[in-house]
Amino acid sequence: MLSYYKELFAYIQNLVRDKEYAKDITQETYMRTLEANTNTPIDNKRAFLYRVAKNIIIDQARKNNKTNFIEFEEKDILSKDIQAEEIVLKLNEDQVLYEEIKKLPQKRRQVFVLYIVEGYSRKEISQVLNITIASVEKHISRASLQIRESLESNKDIIGE
Structure with missing residues (x-):
């Protein structure tokens, strides 16, 4: 699961726009995932990590009522064969x-x-x-x- 750390951290940081806050959420995500993993086996660990992170962000937004972190980011993923x-x-x-x-x-x-x-x-x-x-x-x-x-x-x- 640690192989997804950088990718997950970048995803979280992109959502919350705060490096330290993203570190905290990433750490919390791994803690919750490890706790859940002891009770039930996880088939798709990457997807589970992303879902846990998203849930933590939603929970934190509810607690803090911080909704200004949501912003549209233009991202283009283009196929190499497009003219x-x-x-x-x-x-x-x-x-x-x-x-x-x-x-x-x-x-x-x-x-x-x-x-x-x-x-x-x-x-x-x-x-x-x-x-x-x-x-x-x-x-x-x-x-x-x-x-x-x-x-x-x-x-x-x-x-x-």
């Missing part, structure tokens, strides 16, 4: 999308990023941000609509 012009178009589309997400009001952006980018469920988002599930759904819907309308009005920029 240069496709790469340019993809980067342009991603940049436009990134800019549109940045224009969203803070709470709407947080909900949208948690749901679309991070893959949290509506229930998890409502717990992390301490809002109702109906509010989560409203934010997701309005963010999607706002981004869609803006992208449609800027089709010439993204090359469609």
Whole structure:
């Protein structure tokens, strides 16, 4: 399991944006995983570590009500066989999308990023941000609509 340490630490640090806090969460993740491993065998240790880390971050956010650590980060993982012009178009589309997400009001952006980018469920988002599930759904819907309308009005920029 130690072979995943650097990878897990980078993932946690990317989420919390604080190196010392990320170290603490990584240590807590390994402690909880080792405790769980003594009771029940773990089939996919890497996935389990990530899930434990994500749960710790959610728990800490609930306790501290620190929701400002959620931010959209542009990451492109591209296949080596994509042609240069496709790469340019993809980067342009991603940049436009990134800019549109940045224009969203803070709470709407947080909900949208948690749901679309991070893959949290509506229930998890409502717990992390301490809002109702109906509010989560409203934010997701309005963010999607706002981004869609803006992208449609800027089709010439993204090359469609």
